[in-house]
Amino acid sequence: MKYSKIIIVVTLFLFQLGAAQEKADVVLNKAFTEAKTEKKNVLLVFHASWCKWCKMMEKNMDLPEAKPIFDKRFVTAYVDVQERGDKKSLENLGGQELMNKYKGENAGLPFWLILNPKGEILADSFDAKGENLGSPATPEEVNAFIAKLGKSSTLNKEESQIIEKVFVTK
Numbered sequence: 808m809k810y811s812k813i814i815i816v817v818t819l820f821l822f823q824l825g826a827a828q829e830k831a832d833v834v835l836n837k838a839f840t841e842a843k844t845e846k847k848n849v850l851l852v853f854h855a856s857w858c859k860w861c862k863m864m865e866k867n868m869d870l871p872e873a874k875p876i877f878d879k880r881f882v883t884a885y886v887d888v889q890e891r892g893d894k895k896s897l898e899n900l901g902g903q904e905l906m907n908k909y910k911g912e913n914a915g916l917p918f919w920l921i922l923n924p925k926g927e928i929l930a931d932s933f934d935a936k937g938e939n940l941g942s943p944a945t946p947e948e949v950n951a952f953i954a955k956l957g958k959s960s961t962l963n964k965e966e967s968q969i970i971e972k973v974f975v976t977k
Contacts, residue, residue, distance in 0.1 A: 831886045831902040838884035843924040848959050850881040853906045853918040855889045856897055861917040864942035873973045880960040881921070889916065914939040921959040930955035944976040 838849045854861030865885075868877050877883060888902040903912075909931065911918040918939055921930040932940045934951050943952040952974065953967050962970070 828887060828897060828899045831899040831905045834884050834886055834899055835905065838882045839922075839924050839926060842882040845882065847880055847882050847924075848929060849920075849922045849924070850877065850883045851920045851922060852883065852885050853888050853902065853911060853916060854885055855887060855916055856894050857891065858916045860942040863944075864917050864919075867942070867973050870973055872969050876962070876966045876969060880956075880962075911939075915941060917941050921955065923959075929959035943974050946971075946975055949974045 835849070835851065838851065841847075842849045852861075852864070854865070867873060868883070886899045886902040886905060887897045888899070888906055890896075890898045906912065906914075906918060909918075909920055909928070910933075911931075914932065917932070918941070919932045920928055923929055932955075934940050934948070940948050940951055943949045949971050953962065953970055956962055956970070957967070
């Protein structure tokens with residue numbers, strides 16, 4: 808009986824360890840390696856399970872009309888931060904520190920960056936006023952988002968229009 812309790816505790820511990828998220832730097836380094844190989848840039852998105860704007864951004868990027876545009880130009884990497892309570896285990900270890908490194912500590916979520924495969928910042932989610940665009944939804948925010956995407960890749964007019972149509976909240 809005593810040994811079975813120990814086995815159960817050890818099994819639960821190992822399960823929890825296996826269920827833990829990858830470290831944020833591992834997520835980012837995998838994205839850099841893939842980006843280098845595929846000659847793309849990295850779209851790094853910091854998000855959380857409770858964040859409705861994070862979910863909206865991910866949903867918009869994954870829509871059938873938008874996904875090929877993002878996949879063609881970017882390796883998208885998600886880092887979970889700022890989780891609460893029993894969802895804390897969803898966080899990528901070191902994610903908040905990575906977000907802070909990129910000046911996102913007070914930005915809110917989602918916070919995103921476009922980096923080249925060397926890790927140099929090509930664009931971030933701050934607008935001209937220094938406010939986080941997050942998941943762009945207004946025509947002005949979406950236009951700023953498209954401009955940042957265009958700065959770090961080559962979007963044609965049709966692709967820009969698709970992104971605008973997908974992201975502008977009706």
